[in-house]
Amino acid sequence: MSQVAQVRVRYAPSPTGLQHIGGVRTALFNYLFARRSGGRFILRVEDTDRARSEDHYIQDIYQSLAWLGIEPDEGPAEHGFSGGDYGPYIQSRRVELYRKYTQQLLDEGKAYYCFCSTERMEQLRKKQEEEKSALQGYDRHCRSLPPEEARREAERRYAAGVEGQGCTVRFAIPLEGSATFHDLLLGDIEWANGDINPDPVILKADRFPTYHLANVIDDHLMNITHVLRAQEWLSSGPLHIQLYRAFGWEAPQFCHLPMVMGRDPATDKLSKLSKRHGATSLLEFRKGGYLREALINYIALLGWAFDESRETFTLAELEGCFDLAKLSRSPATFDYRKLEWFNGRYIRQYSVPQLRKELENLWQEHSPEMHGAVSVENLTERLDWILPLLQERLKSLREIPALAAYFFVAPVYEEPELALPKKHTAAQAAALLRKSRSVLEQLHSRDWVWETFDELLAVKQDWEASFRAAAADEGVKMGSLMQPLRYAITGSNTSPPLIESMIVLERLAGGEELLGRLDSLAMCLETGAEDL
Numbered sequence: 001m002s003q004v005a006q007v008r009v010r011y012a013p014s015p016t017g018l019q020h021i022g023g024v025r026t027a028l029f030n031y032l033f034a035r036r037s038g039g040r041f042i043l044r045v046e047d048t049d050r051a052r053s054e055d056h057y058i059q060d061i062y063q064s065l066a067w068l069g070i071e072p073d074e075g076p077a078e079h080g081f082s083g084g085d086y087g088p089y090i091q092s093r094r095v096e097l098y099r100k101y102t103q104q105l106l107d108e109g110k111a112y113y114c115f116c117s118t119e120r121m122e123q124l125r126k127k128q129e130e131e132k133s134a135l136q137g138y139d140r141h142c143r144s145l146p147p148e149e150a151r152r153e154a155e156r157r158y159a160a161g162v163e164g165q166g167c168t169v170r171f172a173i174p175l176e177g178s179a180t181f182h183d184l185l186l187g188d189i190e191w192a193n194g195d196i197n198p199d200p201v202i203l204k205a206d207r208f209p210t211y212h213l214a215n216v217i218d219d220h221l222m223n224i225t226h227v228l229r230a231q232e233w234l235s236s237g238p239l240h241i242q243l244y245r246a247f248g249w250e251a252p253q254f255c256h257l258p259m260v261m262g263r264d265p266a267t268d269k270l271s272k273l274s275k276r277h278g279a280t281s282l283l284e285f286r287k288g289g290y291l292r293e294a295l296i297n298y299i300a301l302l303g304w305a306f307d308e309s310r311e312t313f314t315l316a317e318l319e320g321c322f323d324l325a326k327l328s329r330s331p332a333t334f335d336y337r338k339l340e341w342f343n344g345r346y347i348r349q350y351s352v353p354q355l356r357k358e359l360e361n362l363w364q365e366h367s368p369e370m371h372g373a374v375s376v377e378n379l380t381e382r383l384d385w386i387l388p389l390l391q392e393r394l395k396s397l398r399e400i401p402a403l404a405a406y407f408f409v410a411p412v413y414e415e416p417e418l419a420l421p422k423k424h425t426a427a428q429a430a431a432l433l434r435k436s437r438s439v440l441e442q443l444h445s446r447d448w449v450w451e452t453f454d455e456l457l458a459v460k461q462d463w464e465a466s467f468r469a470a471a472a473d474e475g476v477k478m479g480s481l482m483q484p485l486r487y488a489i490t491g492s493n494t495s496p497p498l499i500e501s502m503i504v505l506e507r508l509a510g511g512e513e514l515l516g517r518l519d520s521l522a523m524c525l526e527t528g529a530e531d532l
């Protein structure tokens with residue numbers, strides 16, 4: 001009876017940049033596939049490009065996964081992950097292995113040393129360009145060197161330590177035939193060997209492997225069953241298949257995920273998502289006040305859909321329903337507005353204490369952009385009262401300092417026309433402000449006792465009743481009375497709930513502050529009246 005192998009998938013980022021949307025999507029889909037099929041999700045750091053790999057990018061990989069809650073079942077033990085049985089999970093710690101397997105290919109005549117200098121390669125490239133030659137890339141110059149002689153020359157160079165100008169090892173792509181593989185999403189892929197870039201380097205002059213070699217060896221040694229990766233890697237598939245064949249190994253199943261595109265705001269054209277479309281790194285979104293739930297939900301929908309109608313999913317829900325059969329073949333377009341919409345949704349689902357905790361963590365790591373005289377300390381102390389007022393209208397946590405600024409500094413009245421109710425002149429609006437002033441004076445003369453937000457809402461009932469009575473008195477709608485008042489207090493005509501805001505402001509800054517704002521807007525309306 002044949003036993004079905006346990007699913008083992010991996011996320012194999014190269015630490016050469018910050019984790020971006022595409023990478024996170026690959027990580028997420030691998031993770032979900034593992035969870036759904038009772039398999040294992042492996043994190044492998046592919047840091048064989050010595051010049052471009054950086055430690056802080058490795059940290060960014062770990063932090064990104066941790067923040068999202070995508071936990072590897074196996075990963076670099078030296079960095080605190082539960083090690084599996086297939087370590088090390090950092091490629092730079094596995095170079096001896098890659099050298100050993102390269103030697104095997106050399107011994108079997110499936111790879112060969114190349115001594116071509118960079119100058120020669122450059123000349124070759126120029127010549128091919130000038131002659132518009134059908135043959136592009138390496139001309140297999142060293143493939144015919146007598147192996148024994150080449151070996152001695154390579155040893156001599158290695159011994160002399162002239163690594164930079166030393167030699168590389170190239171994989172001898174079979175001259176005839178083709179590579180075929182079945183992609184779980186794209187179906188059968190066939191690629192003539194003649195169309196594979198001639199004889200790619202597998203061991204570089206620094207004796208570090210290239211991506212192709214290390215990736216294939218590790219996927220094999222780590223028993224990877226499925227390779228889910230971005231479609232950019234599809235064209236490497238045929239080469240990888242040839243490498244598996246050369247080693248006599250069975251290749252894993254491939255599934256190349258749909259591209260993630262961005263829309264150019266100026267031309268409306270689609271191209272691979274990149275910086276010119278906006279933020280692309282997870283870190284930027286974090287700093288920008290996006291919640292993990294929103295990112296996970298939205299990223300899950302990049303090239304995948306559960307059905308036509310359902311679009312909100314938590315990570316746990318995705319773990320239960322993710323299915324490769326529901327991947328889309330067409331490219332996905334990253335929609336910043338949609339992500340923002342999800343973010344607003346999840347912000348509203350957070351409780352105030354949760355939101356507060358999230359903010360404090362965020363501000364500890366990335367100090368927020370403050371407005372006017374507001375300080376993080378001030379804001380943090382008042383969050384329990386302020387957050388419930390802002391929560392309804394937030395699209396991202398980053399908006400909080402600006403939206404909350406009116407609790408700490410008096411607004412500047414740059415657009416006094418926003419204070420005018422429909423069909424009202426500036427003078428009439430100023431009169432309404434004076435009416436509101438008298439209401440406030442009366443309210444201030446009483447002692448309002450409240451601590452919690454619920455108690456505040458009870459106080460609000462009384463305040464609101466007073467303003468309603470005043471509006472009736474003046475023969476105007478409540479909305480008309482509120483409009484200049486709202487602008488006076490908040491400097492905006494689309495502010496968070498006004499009466500609650502005034503109650504909080506009275507507590508924070510005293511009643512005089514409220515009256516002062518009404519007076520200065522009234523003055524502004526009276527003096528600038530002709531212009532309005």
Ligand code: GLU
Pocket residue numbers: 012013014046211215228229230233
């Ligand atoms: N290290 C490659 C990357 O950075 C991995 C590609 C693959 O999954 O094979 O994307």
Ligand code: ZN
Pocket residue numbers: 113114115116140141142143
């Ligand atoms: Zn050569």
